[in-house]
Amino acid sequence: MENSNKRYWKGIEELTNEPSFVKNVHNEFGNMPSENDSKGDALVDGSGTHRRDFLKMLGFGVAAVSLAACEAPVKKTIPYLNKPEDVEPTIANWYASTYTDGGDYASILVKTREGRPIKIEGNKLSSVSKGTLSGRAHASVLSLYDNEKLKGPQAAGKATDWASLDKEFTAKLAAVAAKGGQIRIISNTILSPTTKKVIAEFAAKYPTTQHISYDANPAYGLTQAHGGILPSIDFSKAKTIVSLGADFLGSWIAPTEFAAQWALTRRVSSEKGGKKEMSRHYQFETILSNTGANADYRATYKPSQEGLVAVALYNAVAKLTGAASAAGGSVKIDHLDKAAKDLVASKGASIVVAGSNDPEVQKIVAATNALVGAYGTTLNTAIPMNYRQGNDMAMANFIKEAGAGKISAVIVYNANPVYNHPMGAALAAALPKVELSLATNDRADETASLCQFIAPDSHYLESWNDAEPKAGFYSLTQPAISTIFKTRQAQSSFLTWAGLASDYQAYLERNWESTILKGGKVAWNSALHNGVFEPNAGSISAASPSVDVASAASAISKSYTASSTGLEIAVYEKVGLGTGSQANNPWLQEFPEPVSKACWDNYASISQPTATKLNLKQGDLVKVGAKGYEVTLPVLVQPGQAKDTVAIAIGYGRTKAGKSADGVGVNAYPFISEINGACVGICTQGVSVAPTGETKEIAQTQTHNTVMAREAVVQETVLADFVKNAKAGSFTPRVKTSEGEKDATDLTLWNGHEYNNHAWGMVIDLNTCTGCSACVISCSAENNVPVVGRQEVINRREMHWMRIDRYYSSDAEVEDLKGLEVASDNPEVIFQPMLCQHCNNAPCETVCPVLATTHSTEGLNQMTYNRCIGTRYCANNCPYKVRRFNWFRYFQTDDFDFHFNNDLGRMVINPDVTVRSRGVMEKCSMCVQRIQEGKLTAKKEKRRPVDGEIQVACAQSCPTNAITFGDMNDPASEISKLLLVEKEGRAFHVIEEINVKPNISYLKKVRNKDAKKA
């Protein structure tokens, strides 16, 4: 097993050697003009320029340069008039705050420069989010500078001012209240206790008010199964994790928090006597989710079987524990019995989670959890989570009432039900007929544009607020910038309309003093400084909800069937774009999905056998229809998806969100079905898929680079082998020489480098990397990485410095057609973050004709943009394909009309990093600006930098701490200790056989599988 040579493939194209793949594989820069896209044409080839034009341009250029050289432009330097005491130009200030978006939560630190927020990091003081951030939380800082938000309040589609809006609206509201008309406040989950209190104040003034909350991707079923609460979940205590379609590492409820817990159970050590235990993770699902990609054992089911799978698992567990089994559940799923056996074996350290929003399914799962002793260990009902409190039943009821004309006034509080509720169309028809309507949404979106008034709420980075993500765990939001537009906090609006003082900051402070802190100004200041206040010491309850298993099973048997033959739709949430609330954020649009590696689109994802059956191939445009709703989507062939299913992501198909979002993809919310009173993301009846005969290329990033037939780019083993031998599954390349066979790393032409000061390095643990790609957004934000847009991604010119390579693997050979089919059915997946490896024998450095890329005395591979003349030799010679070339000027160009093309969007730029111009190469700098800053701080304090003080953006933002960065010259640093332990164990360099000696090491992935029977 020691010299493993497993076959990995990046996508179906590579596996089947499709012509398009073969054509591109050796065409590194892919500068072929796209035939379909006229704009793409112009952007792509530059062949429109003729010799004469060239000469004209040249002449003009020379003249312009000489004119420009005559006189330097006068630059102004404009200081503050009254410098705020705590703002020092060029020195960053950090503020603790809280990110909330719908039910998403993270305690954050906001980095501001000269008064503008430019970066968001996790707040490690929070014991809830523990410093973890999702990609969306990282990207939210760009949403602050969204130019397409409303610049001020609107009445009847026209700009107005706050005083007249308040006057007009309160007058109408009073009229509605006077005649006893029903008033509804519609929102997503509100985590803020003080905001809830404000809404209660409003309701006290207008007694016919009811507050209805719903969620775009709800957990209503889960709360219903637990008597109205969401028990807190702790994966870190689990030895066996079984997930029925819950993408808890990617998109389910609080994924980064769960990922951090999950990673704790997955970390192993090669040290003698080190930790060699791992949780075992089973995933049963329809799509190949980010979580499924990380599971040890995985099997698929069709959406119509979901409930029955839950019952089958319950029965299997019940059989082992001696409990009564439930009726039904006659469905055959691989590994299910094995999962049940492990669940029972690790009783007290087991957990079952289900992604389904069907309350009956969740009841069965709760009963299963009770049987395996999950309550009191991995599940805790004493500390409920508040993330998803939406009530599907109440929301559906509201839409029906509104349609029937029973509602007189609607206030939409930062929600977009017309777009993101399955009954959105009905609401869209009903809303204009409501007597009085107002939205506090930040833009005139699908819902707000149908309302009479828009009273735009400020961005959370401009606002005061609080949050209670879990009972007894509080956190504060404070503004990091004053309002950019004439917006007003919705809470202030509610207070104003309720006839109270509109100062929400004072209200918040008073409320905290009287109900939460009770400790005066000192306590308030300390809570504000820390961002969090957690008086709840953490009680644990072993109480499990009482479940009527028989009735739940019978309800399930009515809604699900074991053997349906038709096509079915699975609606899922993407890791990057989420529910689409931040769809106008170009960072999120260009975020490559962890598994499909597609961006700027949603698509009809189908498995290879289904594609073959329907005679479809990747990129074919198909019409997908069900329930009288039809959309046109390109096909994406997804290995590992259940047969006869079509998966479509929510969050796309916005029509009134802004330039980056409008017209990208289609809206999948209407496909969500109502099952047992809840919105369940499946559609099992009457699904049709019809080809249109047209094609549309999907912008995918993964197959852009080739591994060039290198043998082992990524390494893995199974736990059973790893326990016996830490080197199991490792690949040690050997080279034949005249003096016999040698290790490839023993042969070199180079003398190496001597590092007297620091030797920066990085270790990436493939065992805990979930592929969530939060680091990609964090890196883009830190390093001013431009957004290039859909066509340029297709042209293989995305600029991300960090990419998460996703490999599928199977033991079958390419020639083994039968084995191949099995492989695509349910392949194993491995994620490998790939960034500049900062090689000590760097191939790029030796080929640069102008010395624009050189090696530093601290082990960094430096890239000097102003020296680069754009030969691209370095990228050609880079074995890891991590260098990105600026084909265009991505800023201040209408061809790339993203945030770099407007003054407001450019506020997010990190002033310590150069914005690269056209014609230069760029790549990961290992956040050299942070290294320099950290060193300077240490020097000023006349000491050496402390380990952990300097953090690169990706390592800092990894929810699972899979990335360790540090000084390898410092024997006390974490990275040195880790490498010492893993040197003879899991550590490896990618493509070690070419001996470029990277400063980035990887730790082999270990799957908790049984050893293969040889």
Add this chain to the structure above:
Amino acid sequence: MLSKKITLVKFLFSFLFLIAATTATFAQDAAEGETLFKNNCAACHASTDEVLVGPGLKGISERRPIEWIVKWVHNPQAVIASGDKYANDLYNKFNKAAMTPYPNFSEDQIKGIIAYIDASNAAPAAAPAAGAAPAEGAAAPAAQSSGGMMEVLLLGLLIIMVLVLIALLSIVNTLGKITQDPAAAAETPLMQRISANLKELAANSAVKTGILVLALLLGGKATIDAAYGVGIHQGYAPEQPIKFSHKLHAGQYQINCNYCHTGVYSGKGGNVPSANICMNCHNAIKRESPEIQKIYTALENDEPIQWVRVHNLPDLAYFNHSQHTNVGGLECKNCHGEIEKMEVVEQRSSLTMGWCIDCHRQTDVNAKGNAYYDKLVEIHNKDSKTPLKVQNIGGLECSKCHY
């Protein structure tokens, strides 16, 4: 008996120790006090009895008890409000200009400041000036020499050439008069003869080639020189919207650079001061001056003052002041020249990459007392006798300044 003796000895020892300790702390306090005074007080108060914005502080320790001074420094308004007679008299005497409170100063720090004031009055002003003088002398000629010398040389050459030309012309004229037939000379006027000669000269191919080559050479040199000068603005001294004089503020009044340019020791930027810093003094001093009125107007209209930037580094170069001032221990004038003598600030150094690199090659690392460098110095000293230079620790590397 014995025990008594021991106690006495103990007592004596502790007494001695106490005295020693007090004097030591006293000296230290005065040194700290000097820094504090210069950074915080000197803008408004002189350590002598000269009245600036506020009263001169000479003899303050005799005028007022220390408890009162501490209270006053921490919160002058509170002392005035408490009805303290001395405070109210003082307040009224200075046209009710309130002193900035310094609530963060500890009592020891205030005592240190007073110690400094007393010390500086005891030993008249010689000490502080001595330190600064030699450094001034060193930097000045280096900055000025090249430009001045060239001009003088050129001017000299020009004068010599003109003189030579006049001499040659007069010789030609005299010779012509001697050799030529006076009648012919009379027939063809002087101008005609000159033009004939010139035509002859112009027809000569050797001369033609010579002129062409000369023109090309001169033109080429001028182009190259100009090209090297593109983007270099040494000597750039734009007119500013307010005629602020560094000569007056930094030279005559010796206000510490850091007082206005906050952040030069802690941050990346040199920070042009905000108007409220000007107001620290100018809410009392020279309010009527038309230039200072501009600051008032700016504050009233809420329109920031648009200073013209003198030192412009390209965006692609990262420069951090604190690395050089705080860590490197460099004086501001090392790069900025003698600001304290400039009526209008000009760019003294070329600010080219070559200039940066030269300095990094020559400058010793300010490693003394900085634990960051200890190991580096140790390694360097193992196989080198020259002191550790900036270039030895990566000071010439690209990503020290470009990222």
